[in-house]
Amino acid sequence: MKIGILTGGGDCPGLNAVIRAVVRKSISQKQWEVIGIFEGWRGLIDEGLTRPMTLAEVSGILHRGGTILKTSRTNPYSKKIENGEQRVLENIKKLEIDCLVAVGGEDTLGVAEKLFHKGVNMIGIPKTIDNDLSGTDYTFGYDTAVNIATEAIDRLHTTAESHNRVLVCEVMGRHAGWIAIGCGIAGGADVILIPERPVEMDNVCELLKKRHNRGKDFSIVVVAEGAKISLEKEKDRDGSFIVQELGTDEFGHVRLGGIGNVIAREIEKRTGFESRMVILGHIQRGGSPTAFDRILATRFGVKAVDLIERGEFGKMVALRGKDIVAVELGKAVYETRTIDDELYETAAVFFG
Secondary structure, X not given: OEEEEEEOOOOOOOHHHHHHHHHHHHHHHOOOEEEEEOOOOHHHHOOOOEEEOOOOOOOOOOOOOOOOOOOOOOOOOOXXXXXXXXXXXXXXXXXXXXXXXXXXXXXXXXXXXXXXXXXXXEEEEEEOOOOOEOOOOOOEOHHHHHHHHHHHHHHHHHHHHHHOOEEEEEEOOOOOOHHHHHHHHHHOXXXXXXXXXXXXXXXXXXXXHHHHHOOOOOEEEEEEOOOOEEOEOOEOOOOOOXXXXXXXXXXXXXXXXXXXXXXXXXXXXXHOOOEEEEEOHHHHHOOOOOHHHHHHHHHHHHHHHHHHHHOOOOEEEEEEOOEEEEEEHHHHOOOEOOOOHHHHHHHHOOOO
């Protein structure tokens, strides 16, 4: 048996733990070959971006962030790539890969599902710090991102209090506010803005005024990059994405970022409170994974090899409760897992 493994999309703490688990179990316990595919799907579109994996290659990588296989947002089905699907299928055949393990988020696993229906033996492993895949309770990388963002908010508290300022902390989260809610609750944020709950800027300012009226002269606002804010009550009520540029990647996503700037400026203009903004950006997904993410990623990798042995292809490993289970790839990417009302209402108790 020859296994191919790739990591696609944004890098994420825990990817190396997954690679290590797949390689160790495949080679040590199954005596299978493992081929590392570099730069995500690009490694199966362009020749020469693969190499055999050994036990030595994965030694000492458990605690490392990023991915030793590199990654990219390459989409074989993009109009920018000529005959992308066919080139992938031909290279899989040429490399004599019996099963392909794709580690990634919605986009990477969406490609995996399409290839499965083209006859590729495929296993998916969920990865996204946004924690928004519907097929699993948690994705590795999320816990690390929340811990990093929480530490940042703890540090922002001291400077906000020292200068009597409102500090706006922008975190990742395109369609779901899991990071914002997690670090906002843990860090004691006074307002949390998420994509699931469009709000009017005046309402945000009223919450901050309420806090200041009871004697607090500083505030922390956490905002997900994909939050939707209406600047006027009767105009653009549903809000819209704040984007860095008009271009899109190969999966059609605009590059988000900058909503923190808008919110900080509006708060200062409407309330008179001195305001500053911090964008955590890629800091959230860099560095060593937490113990939780290392364990979860390891369990995912081991389970993936078990599924291969049983011939359960077209599946994604997932965490359900305390158990690692297999779900259909299609269900894994069917919809975005968003914040439920109960969790949001828990956070809202502490707004203002």
